[in-house]
Amino acid sequence: MSNLCIAGREFQSRLIMGTGKFASGELMATALAASGCEMVTVALRRADLSGKQDRFATILNFVDPSKYLLLPNTSGARTAEEACRLARLGREATQSSWLKLEIHPDPRYLLPDAVETLKAAETLLKEGFTVLPYIHADPVMAKRLEDAGCATVMPLGSPIGSARGIETRASIEIIIEQATVPVVVDAGLGAPSHAAEAMEMGADAVLVNTAVAVAADPVRMAAAFKAAVDAGRAAYEIGLAPKRREAEATSPLTGFLNEK
Amino acid sequence: MTEAPATIMLNGKSRKIKQPCSATELLSELGWKPTQVVIEHNGQVIPRSETGAIMLREGDQVEIILPVAGG
Structure with a gap:
């Protein structure tokens, strides 16, 4: 399987993990x-500053x-x-100096603010940051950020922590088709099948947090996501069978018992 | 003669500190090591190597920030 390359750095894994919501530091590390x-x-x-340091x-x-x-x-950040x-x-x-740039002023849906994100990206790129921006699945915005010099684009599948999977499929397909930087599907991936779907579509990587962290067994779920990402990527590299409207028999069409 | 204490804004709250007081001394008083946190002093991020050289004065705005779990 090919490596992922972001800003000149190679990664064998195409699964990026968030560290939030785990029940303990030990569990997070194992996952x-x-x-x-x-x-x-x-x-x-x-x-x-109260003197009692919290678990994080x-x-x-x-x-x-x-x-x-x-x-x-x-x-x-809201601006x-x-x-x-x-x-x-x-x-x-x-x-x-690597940075996940995310600006979402609305706490209910945590959807990214495109105007503020582009403005921040331009400033931070000048300051030498490697910027990986979290964006809505907006192909025009993805292009603007890529042109500005961002290292990836990270469109959402569905709102952060919603576990609804890839509800933005059509737009993510366009982003993947047009991007010259890696596309990381970030947010909303609630099941390994969602991660596999993103990878089969040709996403370069996925970012997962909640689905693993809140699972009854985060360590096994982490392994399940790993397997799904690997499977999805392999399928993409191999190429999926073309879709057809009508059936195409998989068994021989000769030698039937009812043949005369 | 000891100097009168100064009032600074620390993580958004008013706090009295002795004078003179370096950023490192404040951290130590609060139970944090300079390697665990990062300090923003009057809007400027202080490189860790310079924490000891930062002297806190009346009216200073100080933020003590650290990396936490997040997605």
């Missing part, structure tokens, strides 16, 4: 290992930056300005 992923997202928040306080103790490429995100601020903090905090 990440089972997923085979090489890149993981992290968020940035204010430190707890030491996430970098559970994610070894020499093993995983850290992708700090800008979740919580380009807030996203740029988080990006700069994230770079210093993780020592990684």
Whole structure:
């Protein structure tokens, strides 16, 4: 299977994992290992100053930056300005200039703000960030971000954490057809079959978090997603059988018992 | 003679700190190591290597941020 190449860096795994919502750091670390992923997202928040550090306080103790490429995100940003601020903090905090740029002002659907995202991307690219933007499945927006110099485009399948799968299929197909940077389907993938579908369509990678983190057994679910991503990619590289409107017999059409 | 304490805005809340006080001293008082967090001082991200050199003054805006689990 071919490697994934983003901004000149090669990855064997086409599954990118989010680190949110796991019941414990240990469970997250085991699930990440089972997923085979090489890149993981992290968020940035204010430190707890009450003296009692919460369970997320030491996430970098559970994610070894020499093993995983850290992708700090800008979740919580509602404007380009807030996203740029988080990006700069994230770079210093993780020592990684790779960035998942996400700007979603509406907490109900967490849909990305295209105008602010493009504005932030242009600023951050000038500052040397490797920008992986989370976007709606909008082929025009994808092109604009690619032209600006983004390393990937990451269209959503359905809203973050919704587990509804790829509801934006037709638009993602156009994005894949036109893109010259890797296309990562991010958000809404609730089942391994959704991840396989994205890969069969020709997506270069998928980003999964909730579906693994909230599973009854996140470690087995991580392995299930890994298998699905590998299967989907293999099928894409091989090429799927053409679709037909009518049946085409798979068994011989001669030698029937009722033949005269 | 000791200097009067200064009031800074720390993670969005007012807080009194002794004077003089470096960013490293503040972190230590709060139970954080400089390697665990990143500091934004009056809108500027402070490189970790420079945390000790940052002296906090009256009216400063300080954010102490860290990477957490997220998607």
